[in-house]
Each structure stands twice: as structure tokens, then as C-alpha cells.
Amino acid sequence: MSAQSQFSREALDLARKFGTATLHEASGLPTSAVDTALRPVWAGASVAGPAFPVECAPGDNLAIHLALEQVPRGSVLVVTAGGFIAGYWGEVLTVAAEAAGVIGLVIDGGVRDTAALAARRFPVFARGISVRGTRKVCAPSVGQPILLAGAPVSAGDLVVADDDGVVVIPAGQVERTLSNGMVRVDKEETIMEQLRQGRTTMDLLGLSRQEAGS
Numbered sequence: 001m002s003a004q005s006q007f008s009r010e011a012l013d014l015a016r017k018f019g020t021a022t023l024h025e026a027s028g029l030p031t032s033a034v035d036t037a038l039r040p041v042w043a044g045a046s047v048a049g050p051a052f053p054v055e056c057a058p059g060d061n062l063a064i065h066l067a068l069e070q071v072p073r074g075s076v077l078v079v080t081a082g083g084f085i086a087g088y089w090g091e092v093l094t095v096a097a098e099a100a101g102v103i104g105l106v107i108d109g110g111v112r113d114t115a116a117l118a119a120r121r122f123p124v125f126a127r128g129i130s131v132r133g134t135r136k137v138c139a140p141s142v143g144q145p146i147l148l149a150g151a152p153v154s155a156g157d158l159v160v161a162d163d164d165g166v167v168v169i170p171a172g173q174v175e176r177t178l179s180n181g182m183v184r185v186d187k188e189e190t191i192m193e194q195l196r197q198g199r200t201t202m203d204l205l206g207l208s209r210q211e212a213g214s
Helices: 009-027 062-070 091-100 114-120 171-196
Strands: 047-055 076-080 104-111 124-129 146-148 151-153 158-162 165-169
Touching: 009 047, 009 158, 009 165, 009 171, 047 062, 047 146, 062 076, 062 091, 076 146, 076 158, 091 114, 104 158, 151 165, 165 171
Parallel strands: 047 076, 076 104, 104 124
Antiparallel strands: 047 158, 146 151, 158 165
16 A cells, blocks of 8 residues: 555645645644754655654664665655665666655755655755765664654654754544644735735734833
């Protein structure tokens, strides 16, 4: 069964449209936001899909190779390497991932071959970039729950990443979060229309002028 069947295409498109900032606020979950040090490798990258979690040992990417034999098509590979910066991922693994139906990568670690990743338009979010290679000796876990830079991740959770950051929404909270997100988007559109008509943020947000200059 495809991993994408866990969420409808409409839900995934809506999640990407809302973006990570709106989804984090709409979730109401402080642990949904991943460490802001994880950034897109190329500007404009975005992805939304069910997570497939992987844990790598520092400087060892064997777990990623194993994961590409098991990952459901339509998944986002979510990898923790404990923040250790090395070239866990490059062009070869990108081609392998595309063939396996993986739609993106989020890694608390390093990647390389960034020009090739950008040229292929494969969404990658990483803590850093490194030319240093990795061993292939041990694999702490593949497909099991992990902690990704402060955010818990289980297989099938919704991971969304864009220029603003990365969020992980537990599978059971996705429907509620998207519903709340729609309310937030509608409210913001109403506020922006009122701003265009001459209202101010002070009035619309009910902010106090009494503290100004104090």
C-alpha cells in the first residue's frame, strides 16, 4: 500500500499551501516544530507527506540504504544523525530515492552534491553541508519512532517542510490541524482585506496604545 494513501492528495496539497508556520500554530503542539537550524538545500523547496523515520549512527549512513529497501512509496524520509555533520546523502542516494518513490528528505545531519540536488529539484532539508563521506557499518533503527531535533516522529506522521522550516504533525492530529489551519487562513485574509481598506493592525488585533513609549 502506498504511504500516500494515509492522507488524501487534497490534504497534502492543503498542507503545502498553508505552509509550516500556519500548520505549527494551527496544531497547538509545541513539539511540532523542528529545530530551525534544519534548512532547505535549495530555495523554494517544499514537501508534504507521511514520514518514514530513520536513525543513523554518527558518520554512518547504512540505515539510509536499508530504509530505501523498506520505505513506502510517497514517503518523506526523516533521518536523525544527532546533528553530526557529514555527507550522509548525495546525488546517488537521491537517484535511488526517486526510484523508490521517496518524495523528499529531512535530515538532522549533513548532505553533499547540493548542486545536483537542486538541479533534480529533489526537496532536501538538512542541518549542514559536508564533503566528508560516511561509513556503512551499523543501523540503529529503520522505520521506528525517533526524535528529530526536538520533534517526535513516528512512521505515518505528516511532515511538512518549506522555506520557513519543518513541522511534524502526529497522524491522529492532522485532520484537526488542517481544519484549524483553514480557520486561520480565512481570518488572516479578512484582516488583510481590512488593512487594504485603511484599518490598522493595532485596531484589528486589539493591541493597546497605552504602553507605547513607556
